[in-house]
Amino acid sequence: AQRVTQPEKLLSVFKGAPVELKCNYSYSGSPELFWYVQYSRQRLQLLLRHISRESIKGFTADLNKGETSFHLKKPFAQEEDSAMYYCALSEGGGNKLTFGTGTQLKVEL
Amino acid sequence: GAVVSQHPSWVICKSGTSVKIECRSLDFQATTMFWYRQFPKQSLMLMATSNEGSKATYEQGVEKDKFLINHASLTLSTLTVTSAHPEDSSFYICSASFTSTAGYTFGSGTRLTVV
Numbered sequence: 001a002q003r004v005t006q007p008e009k010l011l012s013v014f015k016g017a018p019v020e021l022k023c024n025y026s027y028s029g030s031p032e033l034f035w036y037v038q039y040s041r042q043r044l045q046l047l048l049r050h051i052s053r054e055s056i057k058g059f060t061a062d063l064n065k066g067e068t069s070f071h072l073k074k075p076f077a078q079e080e081d082s083a084m085y086y087c088a089l090s091e092g093g094g095n096k097l098t099f100g101t102g103t104q105l106k107v108e109l
Numbered sequence: 110g111a112v113v114s115q116h117p118s119w120v121i122c123k124s125g126t127s128v129k130i131e132c133r134s135l136d137f138q139a140t141t142m143f144w145y146r147q148f149p150k151q152s153l154m155l156m157a158t159s160n161e162g163s164k165a166t167y168e169q170g171v172e173k174d175k176f177l178i179n180h181a182s183l184t185l186s187t188l189t190v191t192s193a194h195p196e197d198s199s200f201y202i203c204s205a206s207f208t209s210t211a212g213y214t215f216g217s218g219t220r221l222t223v224v
Contacts, residue, residue, distance in 0.1 A: 034212070046213070
């Protein structure tokens with residue numbers, strides 16, 4: 001069975017500080033990994049996915065198959081980054097997503 | 110593009126009544142839709158996967174007779190909570206995969222409160 005683990009429920013950083021949101025997964029095949037963000041009172045939005053290797057809003061994430069991790073990073077946190085972040089895994093091909101428990105990021109001034 | 114519209118955004122109903130939640134894909138055809146449930150400060154739990162024209166596939170522990178899912182067209186899936194009870198109160202979110210590789214898009218969610 002596939003599983004996604006986000007060990008931190010809450011991460012609080014100061015503006016301008018680096019951010020790393022941790023995500024580990026367990027899956028026997030070749031998964032697709034995603035990061036979704038949910039701003040206050042808004043719907044879930046795709047932040048990035050590993051196959052596209054993009055940098056969105058300054059965030060990057062690299063799939064490390066050896067460590068089964070897909071940590072989300074940003075060198076300098078902005079106040080507008082405060083939100084709930086979910087790591088998710090799919091078997092691919094439009095199959096169901098399995099979500100981690102989410103990490104609330106709070107960027108303080 | 111790839112917008113999913115979910116209605117209603119919130120609903121309050123009495124115990125024992127049924128509530129229908131609609132999820133529409135506005136500018137694409139969603140062959141597969143997913144229904145999630147989210148408890149306060151918790152993650153999204155997949156309830157079921159629905160494919161257009163066929164029966165939904167329910168996750169373990171989800172009562173299919175209680176949570177009726179219909180996906181009669183490529184642009185509409187509905188979730189009906191039958192004989193609702195207070196413990197069914199939750200946030201329900203639909204999602205659609207819009208091509209086999211392009212990803213997923215989410216509805217804005219429905220807050221159900223059963224009194």
